[in-house]
Amino acid sequence: MNMFRARLTLIFMALIGASVLAVGIFMANVLRNSYMDSLKVNMERELRVIMTTVNMQQSGSDQEKTAFYTKQAELLKKSADARVTFLRADGKVLGDSDRPASELESHAGREEIVQAGREGIGYATRYSESVGRNLMYVALPVQQGGDNVGYIRLSMSLTEIENSIRNVWLVLLGGLAAVFVLAGLISYRIAFNVTRPIELITSVAQQITDMNYKYRVTVNKKDEIGQLGTAINRMADSLQLQMERILEDESRLKSVLENMISGVVMIDREGQIVLLNRSAEDILGFSSQELLGKRFDQAKQQYEFTQLIQECIESREHIRDEVVFYFPSERILEINLNPISQSGQDWSGLLIVLHDITAIRRLERMRSEFVANVSHELKTPIAAVKGFAETLLAGALNDKDTARSFLQIIFDESERLNRLIGDLLELSKIESKRIPLQFSPIHLQPFVTNCLNVLNAQATSKDIKLSMDVPSDLFIEADEDRLRQILINLLSNGISYTPEGGQVSISVRHVPSADGLAEADQVRFTISDTGIGIPKKDIPRIFERFYRVDKARSRVSGGTGLGLSIVKHLTDLHKGTIRVQSEVGVGSTFRIDMPLIH
Structure with a gap:
C-alpha cells in the first residue's frame, strides 16, 4: 500500500510538473518570439532611416569606396549600436563596421541577402564566427531605377535576449522546483487521503481472510471508499455470524460424535479413513492417529469387516450384518454400512456405524435360559403333583399307607412350587425397585x-x-x-x-x-x-x-x-x-x- 501511495504521489507530481513545465516553455517561447519580433521591427526601422542618409552610388575606385563605406558603417554603428554592413548587388562587401571588408568573403549566398533580394527584406539568425556570438541579421535592398544596386545589412547581438530568456528559465526552474515541493506535499496529502482508507480496508480484509472476524473498518466518509468500507463491515458481520453458527454446529456435531456409544467411521471415495470417533477407537482397538489417512484394507482390521466394506463400495447399497470381533476383546458388533452421496456426485464415501450388542445378545440368551429354567422348574413339581394325583384317582386311595405317602409328596412339591413362585415374585419386585x-x-x-x-x-x-x-x-x-x-x-x-x-x-x-x-x-x-x-x-x-x-x-x-x-x-x-x-x-x-x- 505504501508503494501505491508513492506511485500515486509521483503521478500527481508528474502531472503538476509537466503542466508547469509546459506553461513555462510556452511562456519562454512567447517571450523570445516577442523579443525577436520587436528587434526585427526596430532594426528594420533603423535600416530604412540609414537608407535615407547613405548614397549607394558613390563614385571612385574600389579602395575609395571601401574606405568611404567602412567609415560610414563605423559612424552608423555608434548611433545604431549595431553592426552595419554595406554590400554591392553581387554580394561583395563594400564596408563593415566590425571587420575590414577585404577579410570578408562574398555574402551573395547568405540567407538574409537572398531573402531580401527575393522579398524586399531579409531576416536571419545564426552564430557568427567572426564575432563569436549569435546575431540577428536584417537586410534591405537598395534600388535605383527599379534595379538593386546594393544591400544594407544590420546585425545585432542576441546576447541581451538570450540573457533575458536565461533569466526567465532560471525563474521558471526555481518556480518549478517550488511547485514540485508544494505539489509533492499536496500530492502526498491527497494520496494519503485516498490510500489510507484503502489501506485500512485491505488490512481488515486480510484479517477476515485469516479468520479474524472481529475487525471492522472505521468509516468517516460517505464517498465511494466509505461505501466500500461499509460493505466490508457488513460482509464481516455476515461472515462472523455464519462462522459462529458453523463453529457451534461443528461443536455440537463433535460433541455428539465423541459422546456416542456407537462407533462411527467415515471412509472417503478414495477408500481412506477420514473420521473416527472415540467409541470406534475403543471398539476397533486402534487410536485415530493409527487409522486416519490409511486405506481401509491397510488398517489391520478383521477380515470379515474389511470384506463388508469392500462389498458396500462395490454394490453402493446399505449393508447390515453382525460380526464377532476378537480384538481387543471378544464382542458381537452390529455393523451398518451406508453409502454417502452428495449433490452432483454419485459416490463420495461410506459411513460405518458400529453397535456393540454383546450385552443385548447376552441378555437375550439369559432371557431364553430364564424362560427355559422357569418352565422346567415349574413343570417338575406340577408333573409330580399331577402324576401322584392320577395314581390316587386310579385306586391308590384304598391303600392308606401308599395314599399318605403320595399325598406327602404332593404336599412337598406344592411347597416347592409355592417357594419358587414366591422367589420369582420377590426377585421381580427387587429388580424393579418396587420395594x-x-x-x-x-x-x-x-x-x-x-x-x-x-x-x-x-x-x-x-x-x-x-x-x-x-x-x-x-x-x-x-x-x-x-x-x-x-x-x-x-x-x-x-x-x-x-x-x-x-x-x-x-x-x-x-x-x-x-x-x-x-x-x-x-x-x-x-x-x-x-x-x-x-x-x-x-x-x-x-x-x-x-x-x-x-x-x-x-x-x-x-x-x-x-x-x-x-x-x-x-x-x-x-x-x-x-x-x-x-x-x-x-x-x-x-x-x-x-x-x-x-
Missing part, C-alpha cells in the same frame, strides 16, 4: 443370633455346627427384614451344600474408612462353610437367576436357583458389595461389605 427399604439401627449380635436360631433345625438334621463371631457393641443402619433375608439365604446355602458333620460360621467386623470419614465406615459380613465348593469357572455366574453349579445336587437340596440372585440385588440396594472365594472340596466364603450409616 422401599426401611432403614433403622440394628444391634447386630442379637440379630445374627436370631438368624442362626431360625436355621438351627436345618443344621441339626445334618449334624452341622453353626458358629458366630459378632462384637456386642456393633450396630448398623439397614432394612432389618432384607438384611435377615440376605444372611438366611447365605447361611441356608452353606448348610445345604455342606456335607454332614461340617461347619458354617458367620463373623461381623467394623471396617473403618481409610481417610477417617465416619460416613464411609463399613460393616463386613463373612459367611464361611466347609462345603463342596464352587469351581472357578462358575464363580462369575453364580449370581445369575437359575444358574446351578451342580444341577443334580441342587435338585436334591430343594433350592430354587434364585437365592443368590436375590442376595446380590438386596446387597446392591443397600449400596454394598459381595465377593466370593471358593475352592472345590474345601468350602466357600461370601464376604459382604455394607455402609455403616446411610
